[in-house]
Amino acid sequence: MNAIIAEGLVKTFGSGEKAVRAVDGVDLVVPEGTVLGLLGPNGAGKTTTVRMLTSLLPLDGGRAEVAGHDVATDPQAVRASIGLSGQYAAVDENLTGRENLWMFGRLYQLSSRQAKKRAEELLEQFALTDAADRPSKTYSGGMRRRLDLAGSLIVHPKVLFLDEPTTGLDPASRLDLWDVIRERVSGGATIMLTTQYLEEADALADRIVVIDQGRIIAEGTADELKAKVGGERIEVVVHDPEALSRAVDVLQRGSDGQCVVDEHTRRLTVPTATGSKGLIQVIRDLDEQNIEIDDIALRRPTLDDVFLELTGHHPEEEKAAEDEQAVAAEGGAK
Amino acid sequence: MTTTETVQPPAAVKTSGINQVLQDTMIIAWRNIRGGMRVPDTQIYMFIQPIMFVVLFAYVFGGAIPVDGVNYREYLMAGIFAQTMAFAVAPASVGLADDMHKGLIDRFRSLPMARSGVIAGRVVSDLCSQFIVLVIMMVCGLIVGWRVNNGVLPFLGGVGLMLLFAFAMLWVGAFIGLSVGNPQVAASAGLIWLFPVVFLSNAFVPPSTMPTIVQNMAEWNPISAIVAAARDLFGNESIIVSDAWPMQHPVPAALIWCALIIVIFAPLAVRKYKAAASK
Incomplete structure (x- = not known):
């Protein structure tokens, strides 16, 4: 069974001559219980792809199925089977950790008691019990990410979308999060992970898809990609x-x-x-x-070499330039 | 990080229809109130600002603005109430812009919750705080000499009208907040146009003292209709010396204005929410 199927995904921002094809014909297949790493510089279309697959963005072309439900025709069923942890730790910073998790549980349509119980479990699991009654704005970056991730695991989602889950984390927190992600996979979850960190994809992903300018430019296991480069x-x-x-x-x-x-x-x-x-x-x-x-x-070639070979740039070099582009594109889309 | 495996996964329960809408709306409203009370801005807005307005206008301007044959403090209160209800634009626009800015709207939209819950929850929570603000102002008003001279039912009608006006302005705020998507911009975009609108009305001085063009604008200003209607309902002197229809029939005019604002801005806000979320 495939947990995620995408065929010919297209997303266009803007219109007329200024139209930008942020995602331009992306095909993806992610078998159940595996991790797909979606790799590419900022502005490559990673986040847009995730937003389409999680029903946040309507598709401009193609079709997608997540956990057996069509994203376009049955988005509510998709939402009930997925967890999303975004690039920005989207928790309510004025609420405590416990309140945040309770609220997310309620919005997943759990009863108040179920939501309370689930919040306790997750606080425990993510080592947040001591901070559970502090507003989350007092949390460190790593704690906030853990809370955000915990919020996406409320209903033990079958499919988990992690959009740059470790960006901006210190190395120790990053390794902690990697452990959590591995645990999810051994528990049977399917994960789609976007990242700019090549070693992260190398460490976690069963298969890697490299996208640039909205198109897939390479895919395979980390070893296959490295072999491609030489x-x-x-x-x-x-x-x-x-x-x-x-x-x-x-x-x-x-x-x-x-x-x-x-x-x-x-x-x-x-x-x-x-x-x-x-x-x-x-x-x-x-x-x-x-x-x-x-x-x-x-x-031995690293994924950095792969990236360099495929796109002609080092991923790090691209970040700064692409950040500017992304900002400009966002401004244009408004 | 502990790795205790958790109990059996609770599957997401499917509820649907009006129950889910109500439940999700109340959860978002709870979240807004709970979180909002921890922010000093909200506390100042709710408790300090209304007292400040009443006291400032009553004691600072009260003596300097003579309105013939009228107790100015009584005249003034309905104006200040209406102004503060109009300011409901600010918390609504800042709240939603903030949620959008921080990615919370994305999170909410990825959950199997009612689509309308986020805006509706915002409106409900802000309406609650506007009600508290109104009560605080009325108590302050009574202390500085404002009186209700018209019986209980018209008074309750006046309170209802104020809340209806706040409700209408919340949709304007929701629209602005979702349009700008940035809390700092929303704070000024929500209020900057409101000051002239409020002052170009009968809220603080009778329009008859204004130049003719300005006077006409003031008479047809929605704020003027709200204020005149409130003065009628509270039994405060409203010294209307105008033939303009809204001034002659302030209560129906006020209701029509509120309905118009809601009919225009509620769909706009909902559309902005959908568009904003699909960026």
């Missing part, structure tokens, strides 16, 4: 700039690929098909030639 490579930092060209000759000898030279940092990178054997050979050759090195390593 195998391992050897990276050498040469001590003496004079020795660079000789070092290039050495590296080129053991590789079919192109050696990339960064003269400024004296860093050479070359693909290798022979892994650690190749590395040993290179070290021997360099030593034989009396080329002194500062650093040498065998590197």
